[in-house]
Amino acid sequence: MTQNDTSTPCEVCNGTGLAILPVRYTVVPASCPGAGLGPFPKGRGSKEDVSAAGYDYAVRTLRQGMLYLFYEQSGPYGSRQWEAYAVAENGTLWRQVSGYAARRIAGGGVPSCSRPVHNAERMEFITLRYPHLCGTVWVMFSEH
Structure with a gap:
């Protein structure tokens, strides 16, 4: 799949794994x-x-803020790794590049995927990729 391929869902819209609605x-x-x-x-x-x-x-x-996941034993990124989501005013969840670079989103979020197969509902929950490999995953929320 190339970046210009608009007929297939992006990584966010095509998220697979264990779905969690925080x-x-x-x-x-x-x-x-x-x-x-x-x-x-x-x-x-x-x-x-x-x-x-x-x-x-x-x-x-969730109200506006940050949602963090900590993979204690293992996960899609290895052990002892963080994953972060910014929670917009409207409750949508925006995956961040890394836990270290995570920043809050002002307002209703950033523009969604522009592909014709965009799935807006996909922005309302998160998925744990490969849940059978993750072990313990901690979920934390912060308003800051």
């Missing part, structure tokens, strides 16, 4: 149909019972 907890009105997760098991999540106030827990996309 989310965060939020509180929503109990009247939101299908949004509630129900009560958390004892010792998990928040100690606050929000149901009495007419609310429920739900999940939503």
Whole structure:
């Protein structure tokens, strides 16, 4: 595949492996149909019972910031390696060149792939390539 080949997906749009949708907890009105997760098991999540106030827990996309993956034993880049994603205002995830060169994205992100086969939904989750070889992978989020 050449750089000018627009008939095949780019590396991001064609991501293969174990798909992960990173989310965060939020509180929503109990009247939101299908949004509630129900009560958390004892010792998990928040100690606050929000149901009495007419609310429920739900999940939503990450807020703007950085998402880091640390491959402890092995992975597509070797052992003890970092992978970084900038999280845009709209929750889309933009893979960075390296963990060391990672920078936040201002606004809604950078222009997406211009190929006709672009898959916009692919920007909303990450994939672990070769998950059977990765061992332990740590996922971290930072607003900074």
